[in-house]
Amino acid sequence: MNVLLSLSSFWSRVCNRLHLGKWSKYPSYWMVRVGVKPKVNFDSVQEADTFLQSLHPDPASSALCHNKVISPAEYDLQVVIPVYKVEQFLDACLQSVLEQKTKYKFHIVAVDDGSPDKCGEILTKYEADNRLSVIRQQNRGLSGARNSGMSIINARYVTFLDSDDMLAQGAIEKLLDAAYKHNADIVEGSYKRRTVRGKLWGGETALYEGISSRKSLTGYPWMKVIKAELLKNIHFPERYWYEDTIMGMLIIPLAKRVALIKDNVYYYTYNKDSISFVAAKNPKNIDGIYITRSLLSDAKQCGALEAAPDYQYHHYLQQIRNNRCRSLWLGPDIELAMFIISCDLWSEYFSSGYVCSKPNLKNMELALKNRDFNLFRKTCYIDF
Numbered sequence: 035m036n037v038l039l040s041l042s043s044f045w046s047r048v049c050n051r052l053h054l055g056k057w058s059k060y061p062s063y064w065m066v067r068v069g070v071k072p073k074v075n076f077d078s079v080q081e082a083d084t085f086l087q088s089l090h091p092d093p094a095s096s097a098l099c100h101n102k103v104i105s106p107a108e109y110d111l112q113v114v115i116p117v118y119k120v121e122q123f124l125d126a127c128l129q130s131v132l133e134q135k136t137k138y139k140f141h142i143v144a145v146d147d148g149s150p151d152k153c154g155e156i157l158t159k160y161e162a163d164n165r166l167s168v169i170r171q172q173n174r175g176l177s178g179a180r181n182s183g184m185s186i187i188n189a190r191y192v193t194f195l196d197s198d199d200m201l202a203q204g205a206i207e208k209l210l211d212a213a214y215k216h217n218a219d220i221v222e223g224s225y226k227r228r229t230v231r232g233k234l235w236g237g238e239t240a241l242y243e244g245i246s247s248r249k250s251l252t253g254y255p256w257m258k259v260i261k262a263e264l265l266k267n268i269h270f271p272e273r274y275w276y277e278d279t280i281m282g283m284l285i286i287p288l289a290k291r292v293a294l295i296k297d298n299v300y301y302y303t304y305n306k307d308s309i310s311f312v313a314a315k316n317p318k319n320i321d322g323i324y325i326t327r328s329l330l331s332d333a334k335q336c337g338a339l340e341a342a343p344d345y346q347y348h349h350y351l352q353q354i355r356n357n358r359c360r361s362l363w364l365g366p367d368i369e370l371a372m373f374i375i376s377c378d379l380w381s382e383y384f385s386s387g388y389v390c391s392k393p394n395l396k397n398m399e400l401a402l403k404n405r406d407f408n409l410f411r412k413t414c415y416i417d418f
Contacts, residue, residue, distance in 0.1 A: 116179030148173035223299030
């Protein structure tokens with residue numbers, strides 16, 4: 035099984051990298067269809083869910099909360115930095131914010147999430163600076179650290195900065211200039227990747243500047259400023275992987291006015307110790323479907339589902355493919371169980387009044403509607 039998965043994944047990457055046509059991707063699909071078959075049949079969504087829960091239980095955490103948003107705010111921007119085992123990066127991260135030249139008032143909230151290294155000592159050095167506050171807590175994970183940093187918001191906008199990353203010079207000035215100019219709920223800039231030694235490469239650049247549509251935004255919580263009011267009743271669901279999923283399922287749908295700037299505002303450190311590099315066979319990848327299910331319930335409750343139905347629907351179809359990619363190396367039984375739950379969620383939330391308008395997602399819609407596992411696999415390989 036692993037050999038065929040490796041071959042099919044390799045060939046898919048080659049086809050996508052060389053921009054080859056759809057027909058070139060069929061060998062990847064057929065290798066998996068013929069040689070990587072589920073051994074378990076599930077007669078109901080309950081059976082599929084029980085199977086997944088036996089391998090990795092659902093953390094069952096909600097993104098809905100009550101943060102305190104102070105008004106009128108003292109600052110223009112609150113910079114939330116979760117800190118855990120990043121002693122080699124932390125100084126540069128903090129300095130990248132403190133050295134910003136800007137007319138705007140900002141405040142850093144750094145959250146020491148029980149870091150076992152020297153991060154606590156490094157943060158102590160900065161506490162004398164009134165532009166920075168430190169919260170110290172027992173380890174709660176990335177979501178728990180971010181949530182502590184945003185539980186009290188004393189700024190008009192919030193930005194999230196991971197402690198192994200950096201803000202580009204001028205980032206605060208440029209993002210807030212656009213935010214105030216357009217009275218935007220979200221402003222997103224561009225970013226560069228950064229090696230652990232500081233060399234810049236790649237990244238993503240906005241195609242244009244000014245008022246935009248939700249679909250032009252990425253799902254990252256960083257390289258953005260977000261209006262504090264959007265976060266009044268939302269935080270990151272704890273104990274899940276893929277907590278950033280709240281951007282596409284809750285925060286972006288609730289934003290009424292968004293804008294882009296082309297300037298690079300963020301340097302993302304490409305760290306091979308991150309989840310995406312080391313955890314392909316960890317059962318916690320099942321969190322992808324769990325957090326999707328949880329956030330759909332939250333979105334319905336807080337109004338994010340009806341606020342942007344077309345965006346939500348297409349995002350969901352894409353999300354199901356993303357969940358499969360993350361869990362692919364866990365085996366076909368898990369793949370099938372997650373697909374069955376995905377079909378059930380489609381039926382519950384999107385079976386009435388929703389129509390797919392994107393050609394590359396049409397077959398995904400059809401696969402979920404008809405509960406067609408082979409078509410689901412085919413569209414994951416051929417249409418993306």
